[in-house]
Structure formats: C-alpha cells, structure tokens
Amino acid sequence: MSVQKPLEKDEYVLILEDIWKRFPGVVALKGVSLSVKRGEILGLVGENGAGKSTLLKIVFGIYKPDKGRIIWKGREVSVENPIHALNMGIFYVPQELLLPTNMSVAEAIAIGVEFNRSWQFVKYRDIENRAREILSKLGLGDLNPKTKIRDLTTAEKQLVLIARALAMKAELLIFDEPTSSLSISETHKFLNLMLELKKSFITQIFVSHRIEEVLSVADRIIVLRDGYKVAEFDNTEKKVTLDEVIKAMIARDIKEFYPKVKVELGDIVLEVQNLETENLHDISFTVRRGEILGIFGLLGSGIYDLPKAIVGLQRRIRGKIILEGREIRIANPTEAIKKYGILYVPEDRRNLGLFSILPVRHNVTISSLDLLAIDKILNTINMVKESSMVSKLIKALNIIPPDPSRKVAYLSGGNQQKVLISRAFSRPLRVVLLSEPTVGIDVGAKVEVRRLMVNMAKQGFGVVLISSDYNEILGMSDRVIILSKGRKVAEFQREEATPDLLLKYASR
C-alpha cells in the first residue's frame, strides 16, 4: 500500500466534470459536474430515471462515461472497473447487499483485504480479531465474527459491508438507498453512523428516496433531473427544506402527496378470522368494499407474510377466510385470482412481481389471459382485445414510454411498479392486497400509485395497503391495523390514528 498523500481538510476528493452517458434510446447523463470535499456527506436526490444510479456506477467503474473527466484526489483518472475503484479507495454499498451467505462475518470483511494477497494461508485468528476490532468501532462489538452472513439481519449485513470498506481503508463510501429496507430504529442508527464516519474524514455520497433523511445528514444536496444537475443546496446548517428539494426534483407542484378521496363504504367483502401461520398469530380483520385498510408494522412484524398467507403462498395453520359471507379455502394464487378475485401485488417487484425480460404487454395481462381467451382448449388469446386492453391501461396508468412491446427491464422503477399494479385493473376483482406499493419509486410516481389505489376503492374493491411507511398509511387508509411480532396489537379509525400512536404500538 502506498503512503497516503497528506490532504488538506477542504481538498476536493472527487471532482466530476461534464459527465455524459448515453444508453440505447436514452441519454442518462447530460453533462453533470459535481465535486465532493474530503469528509463531506453529499446527498444525491432525484426521481427514478434522473441519472443517480448511472452516475454512481460511473464513479465505481461499472460504466465508463462517454465524455467527461473524473478527478480523484487531484489527479485525472479513468476508473477501469470496480476492482480498480476499490483499490483507489472508492467503496460502493449497493441497494441489494451482495454478500456470500455461507461465509462468516470475519471472512466477509476480509475479502478483498487479506484474501486479496494471493497464495497465502488464511489466518483465521487474525482476520477474526481484525473483524472484532472494526465491528466494535461500528457499535457492533457483540457480534461474533464467526456468525454466518445468512443469519444476519439486513441492517447487520449493511454494517458488515461498511466494515469491509473500513478494512479496505476506503476514502469514499457510496450508499445507494441504504435505508430502504431498514426499520425506523435501524435507520436512526445508520444515519448516526454516517455522522460518525464523517468525523473520521470519510467522504460519503448518499442516495435516497427518503429526502428527510438526506436533509438530516447531508452537508450538500445535489438534485438531478432527466440527466441534468438542476440544483445544488448548501445544507451545512441543515436548513434546507423538504419543499425546496422536492420542487427542484419534480419541477411541478404536487398539491397532495396523499390524494385520498372519501369513498362510500359497502358491505364487508373479506374477513379473516384467527389466522395462524408460522409467523402470524391469531390475526382477525375485515375489509369493506371501497375501503382502504392500512396494515402497518415495522420490519419483522409479519406484515409481508399476511397477504402471502391469504393467497396461499404461505401455509396457514389455522383460521378462516370469509369472502362475501362464505368461507373459502384458497390453495394457491391461481385460485385466489381466478376463482375468488383476490389479487396480491407483492412488495418485491423485481423478484416476486415482474417478468423483467418480457414485454410490458405480457406483464400486464399475465393474470387475466383466461378472460382474453377465444377457446377453452388451447386458450388462444384474442390479440385485438388484448392490445386494446393493454393500451388502455398504459394510458390510464400513464406508463412511460407508452410502448407495450418494451421489455419491463428497460422501464424506470416507478413505471415498473405501475405495470405491476396495472394487473389489478386487468380483470374484475374483489380484494387487492397491495404490499409496499410505493417503495423505491420517486415522489411523482408515488402520488400516481396512490391515486390508483383510490381508483381501486372507487371501483368497489376492498383494498388492503400493507406498508412500513406510516405517513402513507395515515394518508391513505380509512382504518389502520398495527401488527407487531406477528400479532395484531391495535386498530384505529382514520380520525384517531396519529404517527405517535402507530409507532408506539408497532414497536411494542
């Protein structure tokens, strides 16, 4: 390892000048320049498709810019690949934490540090001691370095990655949506850790859709929109407001984040009685036609297991499901959708929701092909009917670009989510179970998705909104149920519910 050049506190660690990046069909970055000082936390915000990820990937050497200069510690460089970036001291913590699950914590931290010196025996005691030392710096002193990665929580995995970054003597840490799968208290700890790292002059770039978090820690905030840098805020005093940032991000006024409309409630459409599964205990609730029932809980509360148990993706041990007054037994999602009109829209749109290599058209109609069939034997699809349905939904849901044959992988996150949700409008339904419908999508798309939620209620569906975002739950629900450790701990009407109450019960 080379001797580090002594750096002045205010020296710019990283300067990007006029970065351009073109992909087939889209220009992702149009001459973006930015600079980060040593020890600074730079917040990078923007809607989906604004170019944030591309910019990060360029810094980390995953992409090469078509044009532009990268200046790292005063010297112009060309980041050849991620290994090169790591060797330079740039460390990227991706949204999805890629760690080998069968390794121990100590090994995972040592990868790329000790293990990088080829042809050397692994000295387990050394790497374990080293891991312990770094982990205690991160406030994880009680974590046994021999623990396997697969037994860690998401928050702990993240810390292991950060520990590896410290072990590698990283000078720039890039966090891509680090808090998106953390609980509230974990998020808190994480943000504090960022401030700790700042004290040891580690530079950080922080990308998040949760702008409040960015406002609370970032020293400077850069807003990207459509591949341009549209605004830069000095936030050393932490005085920048949410409204200012959002205005710059979306360039249009959003009147309301929660476009809730009062809908006349009908009869009870779905009733769950004493539902018992591996993770859920004695859960009972009802949903009415036209109602949005919010189900709130923190990580580990079992909120994501609930819809899975209802549609038959998880085994039910006990309990009744009553649809329109009649007890039903749902064996699998096929029955749930086709026989009973209950659609589950999963929280993990990439792995459980969408077929990213297939075109938009296939993704939209996949759950309603039985209704589009001409014959019963081969189930030949009425292509004319399908086309008109798809283009109608693309228009109604404002899916951009409005091209039914485009592969879903090439859409932005918000538009992908709209494709997923469009399935709820592709056939008559009774109940829609929406799990985290707005997670990981930009502010504009969030509002659009929430509007769609209201449309579902207007159509007379019973809507179950499962979310760990209490603002969304409060803003959209007619009634709220709170789960904690797999049990229902409280139920509130819209008027009674407050953030304090929700959090108080959820963290019980």
Added chain:
Amino acid sequence: MSKSKGNKGSSEKRVVGITGLNIKELLLRSPEIGTLVAIIGLYIAIGLVNTRFWEPMTLLTIARWFAGIGTLAIGESMVLIIGGIDLSVGSLASLSSMLFAHLIVNIGVDTTLAFIATLCMGVAVGLYHGFIVSRFSPPLPTVVPAFVATLGSLFLLRGFAIGYWRGYPVKIHDIFKISFLASPYGGIVILVIIIVLTLFIQRYTAIGRYLYAIGGNLEAARVAGIPIHKVRVFAFAYSGMCASLAGMIYTGLVASGYADIAAGQELLAIASNALAGVSLAGGEGNAINAMLGGFLVSMVRTGIIFLGISAYWQDVAAAILLVLAVIVDLTRRVAFGRA
C-alpha cells in the same frame, strides 16, 4: 495512486455501455439474423471447397435429416423456455424409432395406429419428466430436477431400446407400409406442421405466455397465479411428443428402427436452440429460432463430409457446435445483464 497499478487494460468486457446501434448489437438482439447469416455464409463457403455441395440433391439430404433434428430442437425449445432442460430427447427418439418399426414389423399393427401408439409413448415419457420436475421443484430451480430426471431417462430409454431388441435393428422390408414417412418430403411435412403448431402455441395462447413467464421468473409466475405445475408438465410432454415424432421421421429415412439412430442428438437439439437464440436461462426464443439453429446444425453435419472429413468426425463437430452455442448464449446474456 500506485494502488491502482495492474488494473490498467483489464480484460473485463464492457458490452453494457453500447453506444448506438451497431452490427454486434444487432446480432445480439436478433439472433435469427445472425443464424441466417451463418447458414448462408457456410453454404457458400462449403460449396466453394466442394461445388457438389450446391447440388439440389445435397440440399434435400440436409433437409431430410433436418426434419428430425429440427423437430427435436423445437420440442426442446419448449423445455428450455421454462428454464428447464431435456437430455432424454435423443434416447427417446431412438426408442421411438425402434418401437414404431417393431409395432409395424413384429406385431403387425397398422401404420397409423403404430404412429399414434409411439406418439403416446413419447408423451407419456414427457409427462413422467414433468411430474418429477413438479414434484421436486421448489425448493430447487426447474433446471436441477429436470437435469436429473432426463439424464436418468437418457440412459434408461436407450438401455431399454438396446436391451429389449438385443442391439438388433428392426428392418421394415415392406417400404409401402411407411410410404409417407419414407417419401422425400414426409419428414419435412411433419416438421412444418410442428413449426406452425409450436409457434402458434408460443405466440398466441395463454399456455405459451405462461411458458415464458415461468422461464423469466418462476416466483413471480407463482404470485401472478400461473398454474406452474400444469405448464411445466405440458412443456415436457410436448418435448416428448416431438422426440418420438423425430424418431419416426428417422425410421422413415432409413426404413428401419435403430436403437442408436438419434444417440447423442439431445446435445444437437440443445446446441440448435442456444446457437439461434433460445436462451438456456429460459424465457427467450421461439420455434423459429430452434428451427434455424436446427438447420445450421444439420448443414454442418452434412457439410463436413463435403469438406472431405470422415463422417466419423461428426461427433467432434457436434461438440464444437455445442460449446460454441453456449458461448453465444452466454455472450447474449452478459450483454443484456442476464448472466
């Protein structure tokens, strides 16, 4: 800065950042065109070495073998699209060839009836594969039980074909009994029917959509309410049906049942698909891709003879094609971030 040394000029490919449309991207995006170019190129090239390759009779010879390989490849495409693999098709075709001839010659069954009975046997074997796959995945991804079940069949069916008839072929002396299959165009007619039928299923039916969905994302397919087990059983049964058709096409071609007439052709079927754009990872390609790949493979097999290479080297050519096919498929997947 010295830390970065040794990383300059890294060999890591960066196909991701393609700027604008170029030939490479075109070939990657539409493998049909690439395969077509390869077919035409090889046709010209081999003919330049040996002009007899350009005679119409040669084309007919290629086409008659292509009828069998193409049918196998198209059946295989159904299984590959769902993210599975069917290693049994060569052995199943061989067994079908034997059974078909046996029923006609030794049992004295009417040809049509023998045809239907053999087809049923093929479908039954496919159903069995589908059942095993449905039973054992999850927790495993489709390809694992598919590999194990059909690898078992590869040896089982072949062993049966050799064991039951003690290695002897069954010669059909009365060629008129199989006049349709023995005619120059019999196999091609069957192939055309299979292409049309398969393409129709893949493009215009619900089950076709389900095949791609399952291959594209199995978990999402489950959540979207697709009857996964049924669809997978269908795919394997269809592959079994195509394999037994191919076996009977071969029987017609040589007027005999041979226990190893299609031995090893599962690899040709897989290579045909992978070469022409039916991804081994599932969810991509269709009957047209499989057919083009099948033609390319058939042409190479016949072509090497015209290049003065002994027919005994055909397996080597097949192996090279298979490895090439996998490389082509991987390149495509890396280029589109699906590796």
